[in-house]
Amino acid sequence: MIVADKKPIEEIVEEVKDCDNILILGCNECVTVCEAGGKKEVGILASALRMYFLNQGKDMKIDERTLERQCDQEYLDEIRDIADQYDAIVSLACGVGVQFTAEQYHSIPIYPGVNTCFLGATEERGLWTERCQACGQCVLARTGGICPVSRCAKRLLNGPCGGSSNGMCEISKELACGWQLIVNRLEALDKMDDYEKIFPIKDWSTDRAGGPRKVVREDVQI
Amino acid sequence: MRLQYPSSVKIIRVPCTGKIDILHILRAFEKGADGVYAVGCMEGDCHYNSGNFRARKRVEQAQKILNTIGVSGERVQMYNLSSSEGPLFAEIAQEMTERIRKLGPNPIKQAMKKAA
Missing domain, CATH: 3.40.50.2300 (Response regulator)
Structure with missing residues (x-):
């Protein structure tokens, strides 16, 4: 929401x-x-x-x-x-x-x-955290269902960076490293092979880089 | 016990103080109440586990809003006591009445009279 x-x-x-x-x-x-x-x-x-x-x-x-x-x-x-x-x-x-x-x-x-x-979720009453930046090209299938675009401060697609320490991000001791979360999850899913695959350069034109966006769905238009 | 407490105190019964909303408190002031206090069970003794903690938070939020709009937040208070403490209930009613007397009438009520 x-x-x-x-x-x-x-x-x-x-x-x-x-x-x-x-x-x-x-x-x-x-x-x-x-x-x-x-x-x-x-x-x-x-x-x-x-x-x-x-x-x-x-x-x-x-x-x-x-x-x-x-x-x-x-x-x-x-x-x-x-x-x-x-x-x-x-x-x-x-x-x-x-x-x-x-x-x-x-x-x-x-x-x-x-x-x-x-765009976020209710973690508990009174605590909402970000989960999605609406980048327009979802990569969650490859990252164990954890979004590197919204959960990594640098939006890295091949992380983590050197700022990850003890599972936390360098920008705040209270912020979990998104890529540490992804690796933990991939390990739990026994899908670490996915981690070895290098992400190609992401097309950011579907993100804000391409200006204001729109979705046209002719199949549902009347 | 037939204890005496100030007749200016009007009791509104709720199933649990957790039912009290910020809006109930604000509306009371809008309608001219000089003060509002919530009397809940002792902390840790809520029959619904956390109703009295919710009430305390809402009382604090109402205090903040009232301070912002120029009606002293001190006019809203939260008290905790057990159902067997009749004398303390009367004492609290007295204490709250004195607190409100010191603060004077609700400025909103006076503004409403002026506007009418």
Whole structure:
């Protein structure tokens, strides 16, 4: 899932302080799971903002709404009838949702309410870690299901480098060396032969190096 | 025991303090409460294992939010006591009431009155 973190309330206050009427718009998908932008977080932010502005002597109307997704037009259409009445929308969706909302509603400023961080997993409640960088050419079949692009600080495809010591990465004593994890896993799978195969030069044009990407699937297009 | 405690304290019963959400606490202030305190079981004695620890974390988060928005976070507290400690319950109610008296009324309530 896409992992996001809450923005400080002060930062959101700064964006909306001149508005009289705003909508806090949550998303029921990834940001709900990582407890940054779901229905509950919408309620907390709206309540905090209402009290903050009331305390400042400003009677701001703050409405709450949470959509199934903000990265799909059909769900964003659900606010078509009400969007015009707001001076601004604070979207608690990931960067994709914020942008897609802005694209659908041209005349209303859309402000982000979270910082979108990475594609990751919930290791435990309150701890999310990166697992994928969406490079567009998955190599997991050859690396024991552990991604060298996202788990190795240098994104090495033939690692580890000299900075790996006692299974940890040189950039942090708390960060496991991705390649040590791969070797351990390949050993456990009895697939160390895979480790001996040198990775050819990776085509990074499917990563960000090729500019903004798109997936076109004619088979599912209507 | 027929113990006395301040009549300003309104009790809201929950199955476990783990049920208390930050939003419940914030809404209480939005609706004009001067203070909120959660009374949970002793730490380590939660019938649902970790409900009172969750409550403590949520109380701390609510304190942070309230400090940010200019309503003293001190108005929210968490207490732990066992169900047999009636006198301590009354004592805590007294202590919390005095704490809130010192802090004065909830500024949101006053702002609401001004706005109305």
